Amino acid sequence: MALSPSLIAVTRGLRGRCPACGKGQLFMAYLKQAPACSVCGAATGEIAAEDGPPWLTVLFLGPLLAALTFISARHEAWPLWIRLGGLGTFAILAVLVMLPRVKGGLIGVLWGMRARD
Numbered sequence: 001m002a003l004s005p006s007l008i009a010v011t012r013g014l015r016g017r018c019p020a021c022g023k024g025q026l027f028m029a030y031l032k033q034a035p036a037c038s039v040c041g042a043a044t045g046e047i048a049a050e051d052g053p054p055w056l057t058v059l060f061l062g063p064l065l066a067a068l069t070f071i072s073a074r075h076e077a078w079p080l081w082i083r084l085g086g087l088g089t090f091a092i093l094a095v096l097v098m099l100p101r102v103k104g105g106l107i108g109v110l111w112g113m114r115a116r117d
């Protein structure tokens with residue numbers, strides 16, 4: 001089954017790759033976009049994801065963290081510092097891991113929409 005060009009751009013963005021060629025790096029630092037692809041020269045730096053990535057990250061992780069909070073609250077035998085420390089550490093790490101992927105995926109979506117125009 002062949003993927004549509006828009007879906008290919010999204011999967012490339014999720015991997016932090018150029019949505020046009022899939023080979024160049026999308027980011028030159030953690031969340032800083034490269035001005036252009038080093039392989040194909042596509043101007044990926046012109047695509048502004050704005051506030052979308054943090055918003056989507058909270059949208060995805062919020063329900064999961066709420067569920068984990070309720071689950072940890074039911075385990076009263078565990079010390080509070082372990083429950084809060086573990087949950088807080090997981091929340092921070094999950095955001096740090098997810099944010100660049102969500103940003104790349106959103107840039108891929110925007111690239112796919114622009115490519116169709």
Ligand SMILES: [Zn+2]
Binds near residue numbers: 019021023037
């Ligand atoms: Zn490229």
